[in-house]
Amino acid sequence: IRQKCDKLISDLQAVHALGVRHVIGPDFWKLSFEELHRTSVNTSEIIDDIRARIFIKSIQLHRLTILSNAKRFLSNLRMVGQMLSGNTKGLSLHDRPVIWDSLFFVVPVVSTTLASFSRLFAGMGQDSLGWLLIDEAGQATPQSAAGAIWRSKRAILIGDPLQVEPVFTLPDSVVEI
Numbered sequence: 001i002r003q004k005c006d007k008l009i010s011d012l013q014a015v016h017a018l019g020v021r022h023v024i025g026p027d028f029w030k031l032s033f034e035e036l037h038r039t040s041v042n043t044s045e046i047i048d049d050i051r052a053r054i055f056i057k058s059i060q061l062h063r064l065t066i067l068s069n070a071k072r073f074l075s076n077l078r079m080v081g082q083m084l085s086g087n088t089k090g091l092s093l094h095d096r097p098v099i100w101d102s103l104f105f106v107v108p109v110v111s112t113t114l115a116s117f118s119r120l121f122a123g124m125g126q127d128s129l130g131w132l133l134i135d136e137a138g139q140a141t142p143q144s145a146a147g148a149i150w151r152s153k154r155a156i157l158i159g160d161p162l163q164v165e166p167v168f169t170l171p172d173s174v175v176e177i
Contacts (some may be wrong), residue, residue, distance in 0.1 A: 004143075012025070015042070018044050018046050018047060019042045019044030019045055019046050019047070021045065022043055023041065023042060024041055024042070028041070031090030044103065062105070063164045065105075066105070066106060067106030072100055072102070073105075073106065075105070076098070076099045076102035077102060077103060077106070078100045079091060080099055080100070080102065080103045083096070083099065083120070084120075088122075089110060092123075093122060094123065095123075096121075096122065096123035097123065097124055097125070097128055100121070100124065114134070114140055114144045114145055114148060115144070117147060117148045118147045118148075121148075121151055124151050125151070126150055126151065127151070127152070127153045128151050129151050129152045129153065130152070130153055130154065131152065131153070131154050131155070131156070132148055132149060132151075132152035132154070132155040132156070133155075133158070134148070134155070134156070134157045134158065134159070135158050135159070136158070136159050136163075137157035137158055138159030138160050138162075138163055139159065139163070141158070145157070
């Protein structure tokens, strides 16, 4: 136990050497409620600077990857444009995930409605999308979100069920079945 304790103390000292002052530990929980919410834990100017430099380098790498594969990206992005306009002639369901990957590499967030999701992402299999965020999920019926959730590795559903009820286009007698 003493060795583990010494190791933890050594690790904590190393973190403090980086300028981190707020580490989640016994002292952290002694802070007032207001201080807890204003405190950035496990970070420092040094760590923030490193994080910013890594982010800038990653954006540069993304840019160079796109430029060095410009013809492929342009071709795939044109096909994305065709898919978005409903022109999927000659576009196999098998090729669509690769085409979407090109768009997601350039544009990390795509927004659509649940009503058009299955049509837009036809050909995308289970867990083929990284993240799904459904806002106002309280207004959605479970079946309208099922396909989108199935296609996603991770999903965040945000909504207040006490706000607006889901819109049903079926009579109550059918919904109750």
